[in-house]
Amino acid sequence: MPFLGGPRVDRLLLTPSGAGGPFRLVVSVRGPDGAVLASAEERGEVLAGETAFYRLDLSPERVSIQKETGEVGGEFIRGDCSGDGEVAGSVTDGIALLSYLFLGGAEPPCLAACDANGDGVVQGQVTDAIHLFSFNFLGGPAPPAPYPDCGPETPPGDESLSCAEPPEKCR
Numbered sequence: 619m620p621f622l623g624g625p626r627v628d629r630l631l632l633t634p635s636g637a638g639g640p641f642r643l644v645v646s647v648r649g650p651d652g653a654v655l656a657s658a659e660e661r662g663e664v665l666a667g668e669t670a671f672y673r674l675d676l677s678p679e680r681v682s683i684q685k686e687t688g689e690v691g692g693e694f695i696r697g698d699c700s701g702d703g704e705v706a707g708s709v710t711d712g713i714a715l716l717s718y719l720f721l722g723g724a725e726p727p728c729l730a731a732c733d734a735n736g737d738g739v740v741q742g743q744v745t746d747a748i749h750l751f752s753f754n755f756l757g758g759p760a761p762p763a764p765y766p767d768c769g770p771e772t773p774p775g776d777e778s779l780s781c782a783e784p785p786e787k788c789r
């Protein structure tokens with residue numbers, strides 16, 4: 619039976635708004651007639667202040683839910699392009715970004731953090747550097763979340779940019 623859209627992998631973020639606690643997660647793939655082709659179930663627990671990442675592997679033959687840990691979904695601070703954990707009052711983030719983009723400088727450790735305006739794009743643009751300089755020295759708006767605290771990537775923009783090396787502060 620054809621699977622509309624083809625196999626794909628999605629990610630699920632669980633962040634409890636209250637005290638948190640145990641949960642039961644059920645994912646099913648249904649055919650055009652509504653019949654369940656495959657399903658998977660996962661039980662776990664997410665506590666207040668935590669975020670749990672689950673990777674959903676969906677295809678007509680297989681459905682799986684796998685908890686992600688460690689480097690996947692590394693947290694970061696938006697705007698911290700230099701990776702030192704600081705953004706406010708710092709000129710180095712904008713410089714690190716411009717150097718990388720236009721002067722052949724080293725690739726930043728966490729590209730998602732360099733997307734200071736949160737539009738999901740970094741390459742070939744000066745807008746993120748301008749956002750940083752504007753925020754730090756001209757009273758412009760702060761970077762969107764995750765800022766000023768560490769936080770997870772927001773799909774799809776942050777995920778495609780990815781954060782290869784989350785800053786020390788966020789590990």
Ligand SMILES: [Ca+2]
Nearest residue numbers: 698700702704
């Ligand atoms: Ca920095």
Ligand SMILES: [Ca+2]
Nearest residue numbers: 733737739746
């Ligand atoms: Ca951007």
